[in-house]
Amino acid sequence: MKLLFALGFVFSINVCLAEYLPRDYWYVVSDEALDSIPSNVCVVTGVVTEAWSEGKVENGIISNLDRSSNTKSNAQGEFKLTLSIKDTAIFFFHPKYAEIVCWDYNFQGGHHVVMNFVTSDKLPDGVEIIEEKPVIYAYSDEDLTASLQLSNSSSLTFTYPKYDDGWDVTISKNQLSVDGQNYPYLFWEGAHDNLSFQRSEAGLFGFQIDTDTSIQFLENVLSELNFNPTEKADFITYWAPRIEQTDYADIQFLIDENYDSVIGDLRVDPKPENERRVFMIFQGSDKYKANPIILAPELKSFNREGFYLLEWGGAELPKKSSL
Numbered sequence: 001m002k003l004l005f006a007l008g009f010v011f012s013i014n015v016c017l018a019e020y021l022p023r024d025y026w027y028v029v030s031d032e033a034l035d036s037i038p039s040n041v042c043v044v045t046g047v048v049t050e051a052w053s054e055g056k057v058e059n060g061i062i063s064n065l066d067r068s069s070n071t072k073s074n075a076q077g078e079f080k081l082t083l084s085i086k087d088t089a090i091f092f093f094h095p096k097y098a099e100i101v102c103w104d105y106n107f108q109g110g111h112h113v114v115m116n117f118v119t120s121d122k123l124p125d126g127v128e129i130i131e132e133k134p135v136i137y138a139y140s141d142e143d144l145t146a147s148l149q150l151s152n153s154s155s156l157t158f159t160y161p162k163y164d165d166g167w168d169v170t171i172s173k174n175q176l177s178v179d180g181q182n183y184p185y186l187f188w189e190g191a192h193d194n195l196s197f198q199r200s201e202a203g204l205f206g207f208q209i210d211t212d213t214s215i216q217f218l219e220n221v222l223s224e225l226n227f228n229p230t231e232k233a234d235f236i237t238y239w240a241p242r243i244e245q246t247d248y249a250d251i252q253f254l255i256d257e258n259y260d261s262v263i264g265d266l267r268v269d270p271k272p273e274n275e276r277r278v279f280m281i282f283q284g285s286d287k288y289k290a291n292p293i294i295l296a297p298e299l300k301s302f303n304r305e306g307f308y309l310l311e312w313g314g315a316e317l318p319k320k321s322s323l
Contacts, residue, residue, distance in 0.1 A: 024051075024100045026092070029114035041082050042107035044115055048077045048092060051120035060094040060117070061201070085109040092117040095199045098283075120318075131192055131263060133238060134279070134313030135185040137231060140171040141306055144270070150188060151265040158189040171307070195315055197252050197281055198262060205297040206252035211284070214243045221253065224299035225278055227310070235312055239280065242316060246284030250294065254279040259311075266311060273306035280314035 029046070037043050048057040056077025063070035064087045073079045083090065085108065091101040097119040107113065136148065149166040150156070156163065161178045167186055170177045177183065197204050209217050218240060222232045243249050254262050259277040266277065302308075 024098050024117075024119050026100055026102045026115055026117050028105075029116060031108075031111055031113045033108070033110050034112050035110075037110045037112060039109040040085055042085060042087075042109060042111050042113060044081045044083060044090065044107070044113045046079060046114055046116045048073045048079065048094075048117045048119065051118050057094060057097070057117075057119060060092055060097070062090065062092055062117075065089045065091065083107050090115070092119070093199070093201070093203075094119070095201075096196065098197065099199075099204070131190045131195070131279075131313055131315055133187065133189065134263075134311055135187050135234070136266070136309060136311045137185045138169060138171045138176045138309050139174060139304070139307070141173075143170070143172045144307060145170050146307075147269050148186065149267040151267060156188055156190050158187075160187040163188065192263075192315070195262075195281070196317065197250070197283070198254065198258065203295045204250070204252060205295050206250060207296065208250050208294050209248065210288075211244045211247055211249050214240045214249070217251075221299060224301065225253075225255070225276065226301040226304060227312075228304075231310060231312070239282075239314055243282055243284065246319060247286050248288045249282050249284045251280060251282045253297065253299075254281065255299075263313070266309075268309065270307070272309045274303045274308035276302045276308075276310045278310075278312045280312075281317060282314070283317040284319045286319075 034043075044062075046062075048060045048062075049055070050057060056073070056075070058073055058075045058077065060073040060077075060079070061070055062073065062079045062081050064081075064083055069081060069083055069087070071079050071081045081090070087107050088105060089101060089103050090105070090107075091099055093099050100117050100119060102115065105113075138146070145168065147166055147168050150163070161167070161181065161183060167178055169186070175182055176185065178186075197206065207217070207221075215236060218236050219232065222235060227235065243251075256275070256277050259279045260266075263279050266275075268275075
């Protein structure tokens with residue numbers, strides 16, 4: 001079974017599958033007073049587990065919100081954390097998984113709380129996310145021919161025009177052609193078996209939006225990235241209806257080098273003078289919870305002169321029950 005992520009045209013297959021995927025969550029096993037614990041602190045222990053495999057998650061960070069108290073899970077997924085009685089929230093973080101935040105809990109002094117985290121970002125064998133509609137626009141001030149090859153971490157599931165170990169294209173001003181046939185762009189779609197938000201210990205560089213603002217949000221971001229009006233319209237008319245299917249969304253853009261490292265390289269001969277690659281990952285939710293671990297990224301323009309390319313695509317991750 002496959003979930004879709006797109007670059008260009010999107011084929012919305014298995015849309016309802018996301019509703020049946022395991023969600024990220026925490027739960028309390030026990031909460032009891034112990035004479036051995038001082039009255040001004042609360043001791044939290046537990047285990048972090050993968051929902052898909054039921055395996056234990058090692059090196060996950062468990063912390064209060066200001067990170068003044070934090071620890072890591074061991075090889076058995078176990079952790080122990082001492083909190084102040086002033087703390088009301090605790091979160092789990094790991095670069096391979098989504099953050100899980102317990103926002104409002106009464107951590108009582110002298111108590112031992114057993115709290116477990118279950119994370120579902122890592123997909124099991126056989127489940128793939130589709131990289132939807134990556135499309136490649138090519139422009140040149142002078143007529144030229146070029147060859148393009150994809151070097152992807154994913155397997156190609158569809159291309160247009162047909163991709164036979166690459167595309168040989170002719171570029172004339174704003175016209176792109178393959179074998180004498182004109183195309184507005186080159187299209188490919190691929191399956192990826194382990195795509196998720198890219199995180200660092202600082203957090204997730206992205207955005208959290210009310211999807212009622214999705215059109216204005218995308219217009220602002222794409223303008224910052226120097227998309228032209230046609231490219232913006234193609235992107236927004238494809239993705240905005242998808243984003244607006246839920247009330248809220250977490251959104252991350254993989255740009256240029258990050259696109260290369262996560263999705264795959266695009267090899268072009270001769271090499272373009274300027275290149276922009278943008279891949280959007282988003283995850284919808286019908287419930288809102290402010291996420292302090294989401295950090296605004298820096299968006300940079302690029303030079304649209306000489307021989308240059310612009311590529312965009314995206315992927316939708318399984319819907320969350322809450323953000």
